[in-house]
Amino acid sequence: MKRRLFIAGNWKLNKTAAETSQTVADLKEKLADFNGTLDVALFPPFLSIAAGQAAAEGSPIGIGSQNVHFAESGAYTGELSAAMLKEAGIELVIIGHSERRQYFGETNETVNLRTKASLAAGIKPFVCIGETLQERESGNMETVLKGQIVEGFAGISADQMTDLVVAYEPVWAIGTGVTASPAQAQDTHAYIRSEFAALYGQAVADKVIIQYGGSVKAGNVAELMSCEDIDGALVGGASLTAEDFSALILNA
Ligand code: PEP
Numbered sequence: 001m002k003r004r005l006f007i008a009g010n011w012k013l014n015k016t017a018a019e020t021s022q023t024v025a026d027l028k029e030k031l032a033d034f035n036g037t038l039d040v041a042l043f044p045p046f047l048s049i050a051a052g053q054a055a056a057e058g059s060p061i062g063i064g065s066q067n068v069h070f071a072e073s074g075a076y077t078g079e080l081s082a083a084m085l086k087e088a089g090i091e092l093v094i095i096g097h098s099e100r101r102q103y104f105g106e107t108n109e110t111v112n113l114r115t116k117a118s119l120a121a122g123i124k125p126f127v128c129i130g131e132t133l134q135e136r137e138s139g140n141m142e143t144v145l146k147g148q149i150v151e152g153f154a155g156i157s158a159d160q161m162t163d164l165v166v167a168y169e170p171v172w173a174i175g176t177g178v179t180a181s182p183a184q185a186q187d188t189h190a191y192i193r194s195e196f197a198a199l200y201g202q203a204v205a206d207k208v209i210i211q212y213g214g215s216v217k218a219g220n221v222a223e224l225m226s227c228e229d230i231d232g233a234l235v236g237g238a239s240l241t242a243e244d245f246s247a248l249i250l251n252a
């Protein structure tokens with residue numbers, strides 16, 4: 001059984017508000033005849049979100065945030081709460097991207113707290129997991145992914161598993177131009193789904209949306225999306241122009 005695909009673009013630290021307006025308007029135009037058979041979202045930097053929302057109005061393009069803090073308020077300089085995002089009309093958030101784990105000290109525990117805070121506020125988390133090349137090559141990939149799942153999803157209910165998206169992003173394939181082969185990606189997605197089945201039962205696991213991320217482009221998206229356990233893509237570089245991202249969406 002194939003689930004509805006979700007294609008999302010992570011803009012990272014790219015695009016001012018003016019650039020966001022322009023790119024989202026261009027994307028909206030290019031998707032004018034899009035038949036809406038899959039979900040689409042973009043994640044601009046915080047200060048460009050309002051411009052993205054305004055430009056996306058009336059289109060199928062959702063606009064989300066790249067991060068959220070887990071506390072409701074307090075001494076957390078530079079952070080934003082889930083309630084603040086919600087008040088700004090934000091209903092989608094990326095959590096635990098490997099760049100946040102690598103550069104900003106994000107752990108499975110903080111991923112878990114941020115995910116719970118988002119769900120409680122009615123915001124859909126896109127929870128990122130994935131192994132490094134060293135972890136894969138040393139035979140530890142499954143242990144690492146299992147730890148990210150068991151600790152990252154601790155205390156999240158079976159019902160909540162359909163209110164979130166999981167993004168499997170092998171760190172060695174992000175921004176490197178190296179994509180996991182469809183067979184490699186499918187095998188790992190099947191493993192991830194089996195871990196969710198162990199935690200929540202097969203019926204719940206069968207409903208969980210698991211995106212693949214790592215150098216996805218218009219030219220390789222169709223083959224990846226045809227895999228049984230791959231339910232969409234989290235895209236970095238190929239989401240930055242309306243031309244590239246619309247081609248990727250239309251090929252998915
Ligand atoms: C990402 O940033 O999540 C990502 C997958 O990037 P890229 O598509 O550029 O590899």
